[in-house]
Amino acid sequence: MRRSIATVSISGALEDKMESIARARFDGFEVFENDLIHSALAPRQIGALAADLGLSIDLYQPFRDFDAADDRLFRRNLDRAERKFDLMGELGATMILICSNVSPTAATDDAQIAGQLYELAERAAKRGIRLAYESLAWARHVWDYRHCWNIVRQADHPHLGVCLDSFHILSRGLDPKHIEDIASEKIFFLQLADAPLMTMDVLQWSRHYRCFPGQGGFDLPKFLGHVLAAGYAGPLSLEIFNDVFREAPSRDTTHDAMRSLLWLEEQVKLRAVEGLDVASAIGAAAPEAREADVPADAVVAAPAAARSQATPLAAALGRLELFSPPAPPRIDGTAFVEFAVDDGTEAALGRVFSALGFERAGEHRSKRVTLWRQGDTNLVINNEPGSFASEFFRQHGPSICAIALRTDDGQRAVNRATAFHLPRFEGRVGPHETTIPAVRTVDGSILYFVSPELEARGFWDIDFRLAEPANRAIGLGRVDHIAIAAPIESFDSAVLFQRAALGLEPGDSLELTDPYGMVRSRALSNADRSLRVALNVSQSRSTVIARSVSSMHGAGVHHLAFDCADIFASVAAARGRGLAFLDIPDNYYDDLAARFDIDAAVLDRLRMLRVLYDRDASGGEFLHAYTPMFEGRFFFELVQRIGGYDGYGASNAPVRMAALARDTTSLVTPPRGV
Amino acid sequence: MRRSIATVSISGALEDKMESIARARFDGFEVFENDLIHSALAPRQIGALAADLGLSIDLYQPFRDFDAADDRLFRRNLDRAERKFDLMGELGATMILICSNVSPTAATDDAQIAGQLYELAERAAKRGIRLAYESLAWARHVWDYRHCWNIVRQADHPHLGVCLDSFHILSRGLDPKHIEDIASEKIFFLQLADAPLMTMDVLQWSRHYRCFPGQGGFDLPKFLGHVLAAGYAGPLSLEIFNDVFREAPSRDTTHDAMRSLLWLEEQVKLRAVEGLDVASAIGAAAPEAREADVPADAVVAAPAAARSQATPLAAALGRLELFSPPAPPRIDGTAFVEFAVDDGTEAALGRVFSALGFERAGEHRSKRVTLWRQGDTNLVINNEPGSFASEFFRQHGPSICAIALRTDDGQRAVNRATAFHLPRFEGRVGPHETTIPAVRTVDGSILYFVSPELEARGFWDIDFRLAEPANRAIGLGRVDHIAIAAPIESFDSAVLFQRAALGLEPGDSLELTDPYGMVRSRALSNADRSLRVALNVSQSRSTVIARSVSSMHGAGVHHLAFDCADIFASVAAARGRGLAFLDIPDNYYDDLAARFDIDAAVLDRLRMLRVLYDRDASGGEFLHAYTPMFEGRFFFELVQRIGGYDGYGASNAPVRMAALARDTTSLVTPPRGV
Structure with missing residues (x-):
């Protein structure tokens, strides 16, 4: 599916945001109006930059407080919209988000709102623009997506559809299952946001605490399942208002953003593969699905046709191209923990390990690296000049620079992590030494994945000159x-x-x-x-x-x-x-x-x-x-x-x-x- | 009145908190239990330190979830309380806060709760300890202070009274006027906290967003008026849970804390002097009271006896000793703004002033200070070595280091500010030069108060060699x-x-x-x-x-x-x-x-x-x-x-x-x- 993100979700000037969005391999983006207004670039220049970056402009947003009880104000709002249509023409955007009204001047009669939206849609149609009408959770009158859909249905104009936003629906505790009642061609756009579960004013909650899918407390796999089951095939777009993301460098945030969509796509598929009914498959079901011994390819290969009769979701998944990463690793604890030190701290750390009951079990054959061991637990002290560890020490002082996990298949684990935008890590390896599959994590440290074969082949023995064990343990496991x-x-x-x-x-x-x-x-x-x-x-x-x-x-x-x-x-x-x-x-x-x-x-x-x-x-x-x-x-x-x-x-x-x-x-x- | 603060309101180790509390001239404090548990000092040492610092331990808090539907648990809770009574004996504390119950094991029958509190009060009495029972805003059953008072009345034990907390009352939107229905000798303790008006889970609101009186949105003068009218004469104690205060240095926070109590005391008196009915004197009334041309001493001298018939509050104020600072200054704008520069920035700033239509109007007679003027607006550039400005420049670079306000009485303004714990500032003054009353503000800059006499005496002419005016103005006022x-x-x-x-x-x-x-x-x-x-x-x-x-x-x-x-x-x-x-x-x-x-x-x-x-x-x-x-x-x-x-x-x-x-x-x- 196409993946998109609203520019309001990240920090910086509009052109920098767009570059970060392209770099994280999004297909398109939503232009947040204020980003455009504050930009030194003209709309036409922004349109050209988007084209250069290979990004589509999926949505112009938001247009607020459109409908009006008063006809004079309504006419004024039509004029206001025409100005924005002009601008969209320059920009090359063909869909605009119309939020439900929050002002005291709002129309409160559904027929009147539908009529006014119809008139706007007529004007939009002349420009080749489509209107996505969205119910805000704190709107004066239209705050329920079903209400929003009823008005769109009543207006019945080909250039008018609904925009669904997971936050506005889930924050009000609305059941998303009725999304499946919306005509598929009438779901014009989908905005996805998670949020921690909080009891607070919904506007404040929305403006400051939204987060990416998988970071909060909403059941977004279930939500997305209903939207896909309804037949939606447009972009999955993130619209996140978050005080921390507003501050963090956009290059990092966009990778997180992409990761969250990929995770979400996989979750929806996992549930479908497990044959779970989406409506009942709430969060708790996911871990089992994940832990189940499903081979990596099963997820991809699950014959969609065979299941297409089962549920509308399964049918939709058969038609759609969703992210299919290798299955998650089966982790069996920690193989070793690696510490970065320098000459001044190496001996001191060794004394601590010794007091903790670890014994100096081996010396690396080609590097200034020592192995400390107690039972199955391995600690590594790395003081090799020019290594990753020494660079890490330079930046952070004595620290834990790498963690190795025991996994069923280290290569698959790395492939999965890189599919989720983690960079593969390849350290210097001496001749005949073991290469352990690894990635660099979001905090800059290294995560190794050790397969059983590797330990079975005696990789410690290959890389280290092992000492005779002397029993110095104090019972640490x-x-x-x-x-x-x-x-x-x-x-x-x-x-x-x-x-x-x-x-x-x-x-x-x-x-x-x-x-x-x-x-x-x-x-x-x-x-x-x-x-x-x-x-x-x-x-x-x-x-x-x-x-x-x-x-x-x-x-x-x-x-x-x-x-x-x-x-x-x-x-x-x-x-x-x-x-x-x-x-x-x-x-x-x-x-x-x-x-x-x-x-x-x-x-x-x-x-x-x-x-x-x-x-x-x-x-x-x-x-x-x-x-x-x-x-x-x-x-x-x-x-x-x-x-x-x-x-x-x-x-x-x-x-x-x-x-x-x-x-x-x-x-x-x-x-x-x- | 005695002024107190809960140790939970400020940061650091208990002994450091106590020192900061004493330094800000509080009379006593509430020991927050966790501060004691986490302290390396034994209770007896803490008691001795308090005595050394001249601080009374006004309250030990909190004791949670005391009452119980189940008798076995109730007996266990009595044992738990006895341990705390032991500890209070070591500490030298004679009052403990009993919070209303938030647990699922709470008793829900008022008579049962009253009976259990009576039994606890009997035990407390043997130790010379008094119980202050408080309704938490999020309690399971007893969350209204009137309910709390009813239970205390029902229990009817001389060692049991209520603790009133402004947050727990105002956050639930309860009208504080019924506080006057509580028997004065039964209000054992008073905790004061303000908070910004927010719509959110009250527990989260309380734990993170409380602030000092005058910083938030509650009408605390009104609240305190009711408490004083009820006859309360114990300590005014601040209990503030605030994420920023938890982090900020306690020496600064305690001065803010004291300032807030002093402000609050003055507000209560001002309203009474103005003859306002406390119940109707909400926030909006305060500015007029403050702006009215009341001579400084009128506030202090208002004959309480003459008003004692008017309201219970006025009568109470006649008996109590509240803070009486000089009246606020009548401010008539800005007399000058002073900029700290060095040799590298002085000329550049002058060029900016010049382009803004200011003209170089004078040179200081003894310092490297120049006056820039447009109409009545004066800007001063200070590049005098060894001056406050040069120190300021060293710390902050080019900056505004002082602001001078035109006031009716500069000396009174300074006296008021120092009464509110602002340090008086005295810069170096050359022979025959003017001394302008000033204080150092909370951000380290200087605030001067210029009286009309000073300008009438031509203080610019005294300190500066003034140039002939040349009309370079561009219309700035x-x-x-x-x-x-x-x-x-x-x-x-x-x-x-x-x-x-x-x-x-x-x-x-x-x-x-x-x-x-x-x-x-x-x-x-x-x-x-x-x-x-x-x-x-x-x-x-x-x-x-x-x-x-x-x-x-x-x-x-x-x-x-x-x-x-x-x-x-x-x-x-x-x-x-x-x-x-x-x-x-x-x-x-x-x-x-x-x-x-x-x-x-x-x-x-x-x-x-x-x-x-x-x-x-x-x-x-x-x-x-x-x-x-x-x-x-x-x-x-x-x-x-x-x-x-x-x-x-x-x-x-x-x-x-x-x-x-x-x-x-x-x-x-x-x-x-x-």
Whole structure:
């Protein structure tokens, strides 16, 4: 299908916006009138630039408050429209968005509105222009899309149709299934926007909080399913008003935008392939569909004809060309985590790993890279000059520069990610060394995809001279979660990337209080929880999270959590090796005693070892402890999950952030008496 | 009255918060429980620190979800409370806030709730602790303060009373007049918060958008009037949850906080002095009261006894000691505006002034300061080494470092401002030179107050060697408005300062779109509009406004607008002298023709001279033109108001910001042929 975006969705001058839109491979765009008015280019020049860039101008928008109870005002509005038709002629645009009226001068009689729209359509027809009439959620009279469609039907003019906007429909809680009742040739245009679910004035919600499909809380796959089932085959167009996108560089935003449409197209198809009834296939159904063991090609190959009798959607999908990426990777946790260091920090980080029970397990055959290992968990320290890691260090200081996931098929995973506009990454590889498929993520770090064959072929042994294992473990297991501090500009971007490229599903947004500002947190995970990512963002520039964001698109991992089976034993062992843990105040433990019934002996151990505690509604328990920060950049967490606890101890985040804010201890000191 | 503030209102660690609270001369504070839990200090240490700082601990808060439908849970909650009573004993706190219940386990029977509160009060009494029961706006059952009071009355225990919170009452639209029905000895505590008027989920509204009295949209003077009329004489305590305050340095926030209470106390008294019925004295009445020619002392001296029969409020005011600052200044516009420059920018700025029709009217007798004059409007260029201006230049580059207002009594104006916690400013003054009363404002710039006597004594002549006037004017009149770019941390602070110290009244908050983000704007003015200040703030770091904010508390004037009687003549004359005006695109003028019926000849002149146009609902007109920026720091505007237009051309702000964003022209070029 054709893909389009409204210029209001992104930042900058009109010509720069158009260039970014073309660069992200959109087919066309909607001209937001103010962008044109504020432009130094004449409409004819803009039309020519669009043609040069290979972009069609799909819509001129918006024309507001057209109909009028008063005839004199109506005549004036017709004149006003004629001026815009002139301009559209210069521009080369053939469709204009007519919003339902929000002014006190609006007509309130449907027949009158239909009549006035008919008269406008007559004039438009003479110019070869079509009118797309849209119901705004906060309009005075026509705020329901069914009402909008009734008026269009009543006016009955070939140059008048409806424009559907997912925000205006879903924000009012209207059921989108009635879209299928609209005559397909009368759906002139489709605008798509997601939004977080909020209870607030709908105009404010619309103007500031819209986001790309997949970033918010609306069920857009279901919505789009109804529109396609109705027979719509025009462009899928994004119209997003978002305060952060208005500020962020348009070159990044347009790639996010495209990614969101691609994700949406795939979602609609996945549901159809699974044979789900669109009307009942709400968000919850999607993960199963995704996790199901469907071969990559099945999605593409699903014989549309065979299903065309099943539902109108399946029939529509048979006719339409939707995005068909390789299936999402099946992820089985983390293969390794790679740290960028320099000469000044390499040894210090090694001491931390050692205190955490990792042993130095190998030296890279051709690079200054060392492997640290505890059980199945691998950490890599990269200090190779001229490498990606050294460039990363230069920009961000000591940081986590790459994460490798264990996947069923690394090549397919990369192909999927690149289909979603992530750039493939190819590092320098020495002779006989292993190439691991990889992409560069939205925050600039690298994501490797390790296939089982690769590990079966013993890729560690190929690249590294492995040492004899010595048992130095303190009981740490796999990586439980990876916490990322995102700059505000790339928080929603990261959510969408994880969701689209990796098939993770996001949880709720949480608000956490740091002593110096609010932090928003949202976790994503796969179905078996072998990969959990917690994204954090801070509007304030003074929080610990904000300080972990070293640059606009910087290296954002601010802590790495390891699972353990007996946290008390592991913490005690690490302490025995000189590892410091964050000093949680006694007041916290006094309060724990008031909040929970906890065995006094357990409480004493928690307090003694500075381990934090949380309990969920069904009795699941979470015990966790934090280290201080390494060079002010990142830290480590030890976690023990008991009884199906599925969160991250959010209620303890504020005490942790307060402790981090005042902490000045160094991570490792030699144990006493050594 | 005693003044207090909740620790949750400000940022940082508990001990730092307490120090800031003491520094701003509060009498006491409310301990927010999480601040205590997260503190490294034991409760006993915090109690000792409070005593050292001379602060009383007025409230421990909050205790949540106390009552319970289920008896077992109720017993558990009693235990939980006992632990908190232990802690309060250590702390030295004798009152605890009990919030109405928001959980699904809440009791819903009033008698049961009253009974449970009675039992808690019995236990509290044994410890010398009192319970202040508060209805949360989003509580499950008890969300109305009258309901809360009914339950307290029903429980009838001397250690149980109500806590009133203006946000919880006003956010639900409840009429505060019934507060006067509550027995005075049963109002245990009062929490004050303002908030902008918004339509959104009340919990989110409360958690993120509360602000100090005078910064939002609630009628707090009226609210407080009812509370005082009810006989309350306890502390006035601020409890503000605000995302910006959570981030801003607590030393600044606490001064704002104190300023807001002082302002509020004065407002309540002013209304009582004016003999207004509190119940009907809504916001609109305040400006008249303030503008009335009441001598400063009348406010203080108003014989309370004489009025004690009039209203319960007047009687209460007779008993209470409220803040009594000198009356607000009567402001008659701007006496001069002072610019900080260095050797590299002094001449260039002079050329701009000259092109704007100002003439070099005098040289300071002892400093490198020059006076520029057009009619009554004076501009001063300060390049004196070692002066305040030179320090200002060092920090902010070329900027407006001081503004002088014409006032009825400069000394009284300064006394009022310092009573509101603004620091007095005393610059270096040469022998025989004039001292002008001044304060340093919240953005670090200087505000002078020039009395009529000073000008009558010819203070320009005393300090300056004046030149012979040569008529170089191009028709510019007085300063129409001063536009300030505030950093987000000090936007509300600036609103409150202008309102409290200067007696200006704020208008609505507007949202304007810059090509690189949203800008919020709020204008304040005095009644005769001789002083208009427009405050602008941008959350985005990429807008023109954001670029004008040179530092956290930086010099924020980003443009200065001059009135003129014939803008076409003035702009043409300035252009003739080589002054550049911002290039507004032709598309704007095409759109003007669609939006308004404008005479074609007028439209042509607007277009030719790049003058912008706006029209208000009653036909008032606004014509205005902008210069490019001076050194990327500030610019000038020429405005002509016709027919009572009272705004600032907000609808043209986006086209101006777009033009500024792409503008690269220099302000003055020598006129051709010269």
